Every structure is written in C-alpha cells, then in structure tokens.
Amino acid sequence: MRRAWWLSFTLLVALAAGAWLTLKPAHPKAPGQPLTLLLTCDVDGRLVPCGCFSGQLGGVTRIATLFGPASPDQIRVDAGNALSGTADYERILYSYIQQAFGKLGYDALNVGEREARLSATQLRELKAHSPVPMLSANLIDRSTGAPLFDTHRIIERNGWRVALVGVLDGRGLGDTLGEGLAIEDMDVALGRLLPQLKGRADFIILLAFADEAALTNLARQFYELDVILGGKVRQPSQELLKENRSLILATTNEARAVGMLQVAWRAPHLLGPLKGEVQLVSDQVAQDPNIAALATAYREEIRRTKLAIDDPATLREDMVPGVQPHNSYAGTQSCTQCHPNAAKIWLKSGHAQAFASLVNRQADADPNCISCHTVGFGTATGYRREAGAKSPFIDVGCESCHGPGGEHVKLRSAGGAVDVHFRPVGAGDCQKCHHGEFSRPFDYASFWPEIAHGKEPAAVKSAKPPSPE
Ligand code: HEC
Ligand code: HEC
Ligand code: HEC
Numbered sequence: 003m004r005r006a007w008w009l010s011f012t013l014l015v016a017l018a019a020g021a022w023l024t025l026k027p028a029h030p031k032a033p034g035q036p037l038t039l040l041l042t043c044d045v046d047g048r049l050v051p052c053g054c055f056s057g058q059l060g061g062v063t064r065i066a067t068l069f070g071p072a073s074p075d076q077i078r079v080d081a082g083n084a085l086s087g088t089a090d091y092e093r094i095l096y097s098y099i100q101q102a103f104g105k106l107g108y109d110a111l112n113v114g115e116r117e118a119r120l121s122a123t124q125l126r127e128l129k130a131h132s133p134v135p136m137l138s139a140n141l142i143d144r145s146t147g148a149p150l151f152d153t154h155r156i157i158e159r160n161g162w163r164v165a166l167v168g169v170l171d172g173r174g175l176g177d178t179l180g181e182g183l184a185i186e187d188m189d190v191a192l193g194r195l196l197p198q199l200k201g202r203a204d205f206i207i208l209l210a211f212a213d214e215a216a217l218t219n220l221a222r223q224f225y226e227l228d229v230i231l232g233g234k235v236r237q238p239s240q241e242l243l244k245e246n247r248s249l250i251l252a253t254t255n256e257a258r259a260v261g262m263l264q265v266a267w268r269a270p271h272l273l274g275p276l277k278g279e280v281q282l283v284s285d286q287v288a289q290d291p292n293i294a295a296l297a298t299a300y301r302e303e304i305r306r307t308k309l310a311i312d313d314p315a316t317l318r319e320d321m322v323p324g325v326q327p328h329n330s331y332a333g334t335q336s337c338t339q340c341h342p343n344a345a346k347i348w349l350k351s352g353h354a355q356a357f358a359s360l361v362n363r364q365a366d367a368d369p370n371c372i373s374c375h376t377v378g379f380g381t382a383t384g385y386r387r388e389a390g391a392k393s394p395f396i397d398v399g400c401e402s403c404h405g406p407g408g409e410h411v412k413l414r415s416a417g418g419a420v421d422v423h424f425r426p427v428g429a430g431d432c433q434k435c436h437h438g439e440f441s442r443p444f445d446y447a448s449f450w451p452e453i454a455h456g457k458e459p460a461a462v463k464s465a466k467p468p469s470p471e
C-alpha cells in the first residue's frame with residue numbers, strides 16, 4: 003500500500019515535470035550551431051614573418067591559413083596593437099594589415115595602446131580607409147569631446163545578435179597618448195554604454211586592451227559581458243578563465259599565437275564554452291598567398307614612398323642639448339685596407355651577405371628590415387635608402403658592431419698619436435640584432451667562433467697608413 007502510494011507520487015512528479023518541459027516554450031534561439039570566436043592581439047606589424055631564420059613562428063600570412071575562409075558561424079576580431087609604431091612606414095604597414103584583416107573577414111578591430119599613440123588626425127584617416135570597423139568606447143576626440151570611433155557594433159551570426167564593444171585601458175599610456183586624443187576610464191564608458199545595449203543584442207563580446215587584472219575586474223563589475231577578449235598580457239592565456247558571468251581569453255606575442263573560443267547558448271545570458279584555447283602559429287602552417295601578395299604590395303609602396311627617415315633634416319645626431327654630434331660612419335671599405343685579416347673573415351661571413359638577403363626578398367627598401375641588415379641606418383651618416391645597393395653602408399659591416407669609425411680612420415690615416423679607441427664589443431652588441439624572432443637562439447660561445455677575427459699581423463699594425471687613392 004505504502005509502496006504503491008510512493009510509486010504514484012513519483013509518477014505524478016515525473017508527469018508534471020514532463021508537462022512542464024513540453025509546455026515551456028522553446029527559447030526563440032534554441033541551441034543552434036556553436037559560434038567560434040577567433041582572436042588576434044599584438045600583431046605588431048607582423049604581416050609576414052621576416053624570414054631571418056627557418057623555423058620562425060607567426061605572421062598574418064599563416065594566421066590566414068589557420069583561420070581558413072570566413073564562415074557564418076565565426077566571429078573574428080583583433081583586440082589591438084596590430085600597429086608596430088608611429089613612424090610613417092609603420093602606419094603604411096598597418097593599413098596593409100587592416101586590408102589583410104578585411105580579406106580575412108574580420109568583424110572588428112579594437113584600438114590598442116600603440117594605435118592610441120597616433121594623432122587624432124592620423125587615426126581618422128586610418129578609420130576612413132579601414133575595411134573593418136575600428137572600435138573604441140573610451141577613446142575621445144578632443145576636438146569634439148565625442149568618441150573618435152564607433153563605441154560598438156551589432157552583428158548577426160547564426161541567428162544571434164552579437165554586440166562587439168571595444169575599450170582600451172588608458173593607464174598604461176602615460177603621456178604617450180596621441181595628439182588630439184583623450185581617454186576615459188573603461189568602467190565609466192562601459193557603465194554608460196552597456197545599459198543601452200540591453201535588448202538589442204543576445205550577447206556581448208568586449209574587446210579589451212587591458213592586462214589580466216583589469217580584464218577580471220571588468221568581468222566583476224559588469225555582469226552583462228558574456229565574453230571578454232584581450233589583451234595587454236605578458237603571455238597568452240594558459241586556459242580559458244571564468245569570472246562572474248564572463249569567459250575571458252587573451253593572447254599576445256607578435257602574431258605568434260591566436261585565441262580560439264567556441265561557445266554555445268546554454269541559458270539566458272550565459273554562454274557555455276565548448277572549447278577555448280590559444281594556438282601557436284607554427285612554422286608548419288603554410289603562408290596564404292593572398293596575404294603574402296599584400297606584403298609584396300606593401301614593400302613596393304614603401305620603395306616608392308618618400309619617408310621621414312629619408313630626410314637628412316630629421317636625422318640630427320645632436321638632438322640632445324649639450325651632447326656632441328656623434329662620430330660619423332666611414333663604411334666597411336675604409337677599414338679593410340688596414341685590417342686585411344678581419345676583412346677576409348668578414349667577407350666570408352654571412353654578415354657580408356646581409357643586404358643581398360633583403361634584396362632576395364624585395365625587402366631592401368623596408369625600414370623594418372634595413373635597420374639590422376645595414377650600417378647606421380636612421381643616423382645622419384649611415385645607410386640611406388636612396389643609395390640602395392651602391393651604398394658603402396650595406397650589410398652588417400665593421401661599424402655595425404664596433405660603432406662609427408670616422409674619427410678612427412681620420413686619426414689612423416694621419417699617422418699621429420691616437421688616443422681615441424673603439425670600445426670593446428661583446429655579446430650584448432650582437433643581441434641588438436640577434437634576438438627574438440630575428441635569430442636562432444643566440445649563443446655567443448658558438449656564434450663568435452664563426453666570425454672570430456681581430457689578430458692582425460704585427461706588420462700591418464706598424465705599417466704606414468695607405469695614401470688616399
Ligand atoms: C632586429 C634585427 C633584424 C631585423 C629588424 C631584421 N633582421 Fe633579418 N636577420 C637578422 C639576424 C640576426 C639574422 C641572422 C639570423 C641567424 O643567423 O640565426 C637575419 C637573417 C635574415 C635572413 C637570412 C636568412 C637565411 O636563412 O640566410 C633574411 C632573408 C632576413 N634576415 C630577412 C629580413 C627581413 C625581410 C626583415 C624585415 C621584415 C628582417 N630580416 C629584419 C636580424 C634582423
Ligand atoms: C647589425 C645587426 C647585427 C649585429 C650587431 C650582429 N649580427 Fe650577426 N647577423 C646579422 C644578420 C643580418 C645576419 C644574417 C646575414 C644574412 O645571411 O643575410 C647575421 C648572421 C650571423 C651569423 C651566421 C652567418 C654566418 O656568418 O654564417 C653569425 C654566426 C653571427 N651573425 C654572429 C654574430 C656575432 C657573434 C655578433 C656579435 C659579435 C653578431 N653576429 C652581431 C646581424 C647582426
Ligand atoms: C658582428 C660584429 C662584428 C663585425 C661585423 C666586425 N667585428 Fe671586429 N670585433 C668584434 C668583436 C666581438 C671583437 C672582439 C671583442 C673586442 O675586441 O672588442 C672584434 C675585434 C676586432 C678587432 C680587435 C680589437 C682589439 O681590441 O684588438 C679588430 C681590429 C676588429 N675587430 C676589426 C674589425 C673590422 C676591420 C671589421 C670589418 C671588416 C670588423 N671588425 C667587423 C665584432 C665585430
């Protein structure tokens with residue numbers, strides 16, 4: 003008897019639950035296909051990997067292959083710092099990166115710290131030509147007092163209305179903020195904007211150029227944020243973070259790592275992660291020919307374009323008041339006659355081929371490359387782009403390591419007493435060029451023997467200086 007009662011009670015509960023389940027209206031946006039969010043941050047001008055050694059990671063050319071063709075169940079965003087610097091050639095390169103993002107079907111580009119170092123005028127110009135909307139909810143145009151970019155945009159994906167919002171943590175900028183710009187606190191801008199998005203979007207993705215602590219803080223402050231993608235981090239997220247109601251993923255590392263986050267609808271205002279990870283952009287990933295073509299177009303444009311660095315007036319050596327103008331560069335040829343041994347070793351080394359390596363890649367007019375493959379580029383007496391391969395300052399020359407030798411050549415040629423000496427050169431000088439993606443892991447003990455030089459025959463040391471011509 004008791005048992006029967008218990009059974010019928012259970013049955014009743016089960017029936018009721020069943021009825022409730024079938025009666026409950028399916029959410030208008032029932033679990034559809036999952037959405038995949040693809041994230042880049044800190045691309046830092048790396049449209050293509052430089053090719054300084056094999057086995058290099060990264061480059062938008064490879065990111066293109068990793069991401070594949072744009073698809074309706076994906077959202078692609080950049081969280082900022084795609085720009086490498088404020089120089090004119092760096093801005094030109096950035097506009098090509100924007101074009102690459104356009105070809106890859108990106109949905110939004112957030113403004114990072116480096117972009118915010120440009121002036122309002124330069125940013126307006128970039129905004130006008132960008133094929134992908136640039137977003138920032140808190141970067142203000144001083145002349146109007148209004149945001150310089152769209153604060154957000156709402157896109158449709160797989161039946162979902164998704165709001166993309168951009169912010170930049172201004173605290174790291176100090177006084178490097180570009181001319182004509184002001185920056186509002188992220189929480190002030192979001193506090194104003196987020197309530198306006200209520201009902202207009204099914205979920206909100208925040209692109210935030212901010213560090214881990216600030217990203218987590220935003221998640222705690224604003225329950226409306228379903229996903230936060232960043233950021234200004236030392237290393238890419240080791241794992242997907244969950245804070246308050248937000249999923250947080252961040253990446254960095256000069257286009258060598260991308261974030262991928264697959265989400266699906268679970269309950270109102272909640273997105274469950276199906277998968278969240280940061281992937282390395284390995285050298286095994288093929289480079290996309292369409293994006294590589296953009297890099298070639300950039301290098302052609304940069305060759306034709308007159309840049310600030312080509313103007314000798316911008317290359318003054320005595321910019322710091324009270325400091326003597328720098329010793330001038332003399333060129334490798336002017337060293338070889340008195341240092342034939344060093345010259346012989348140098349000629350056989352890769353350093354004497356460094357400019358040819360750039361020519362092979364049509365990169366010999368690109369300031370991004372020239373700096374380490376010539377002598378004294380960017381100074382008043384060193385390599386100049388208009389001289390091209392005929393310049394006496396091509397390649398990694400004697401003075402790339404020893405420093406400018408004009409004074410030394412003058413004094414030694416005059417044959418009198420010499421009380422000016424080159425300073426000793428060591429591993430630190432090598433690593434100005436041999437670092438990061440620009441070199442195989444540098445090890446002085448094994449690299450130096452490949453180019454070891456310096457011992458000249460005593461006869462050379464006491465020889466009379468050669469007469470000029
Ligand atoms: C920070 C200095 C630096 C910059 C900037 C730089 N390089 Fe290099 N590059 C190097 C060094 C160092 C090596 C030698 C690496 C090694 O031996 O491991 C090298 C080697 C090379 C080589 C020869 C590779 C080989 O296998 O023989 C090529 C080609 C090259 N760089 C192209 C470029 C291009 C193109 C750019 C611009 C996008 C560039 N480099 C920018 C430092 C630089
Ligand atoms: C101004 C930039 C620069 C500096 C400084 C520099 N290198 Fe290099 N190094 C290069 C570049 C560029 C190459 C690649 C040349 C090429 O093949 O195009 C290279 C290549 C090399 C190679 C391999 C090429 C070869 O000779 O077979 C060695 C070894 C090397 N460097 C050692 C050194 C050492 C040791 C120092 C410091 C004493 C040094 N480098 C300082 C730019 C530099
Ligand atoms: C890749 C960097 C690099 C290049 C290029 C280079 N040197 Fe050196 N050189 C060194 C280093 C490192 C030493 C050893 C440390 C020192 O003496 O400062 C050295 C030593 C010397 C010495 C002996 C210094 C002494 O105090 O006795 C002479 C002379 C010299 N180099 C001349 C040249 C000449 C000439 C060239 C060009 C043909 C040249 N070097 C190219 C890095 C370089």
Ligand code: HEC
Nearest residue numbers: 332336337340400401404407411414415423424458463467
């Ligand atoms: C007119 C001859 C002459 C010319 C040209 C010349 N040197 Fe020297 N250099 C000498 C003599 C002589 C010494 C002292 C003996 C020695 O150390 O070999 C010397 C010494 C050096 C030293 C050792 C450190 C020092 O300052 O004493 C370095 C490094 C050096 N030269 C590099 C260069 C470089 C780089 C160039 C080209 C920019 C160059 N030399 C051009 C004659 C010359």
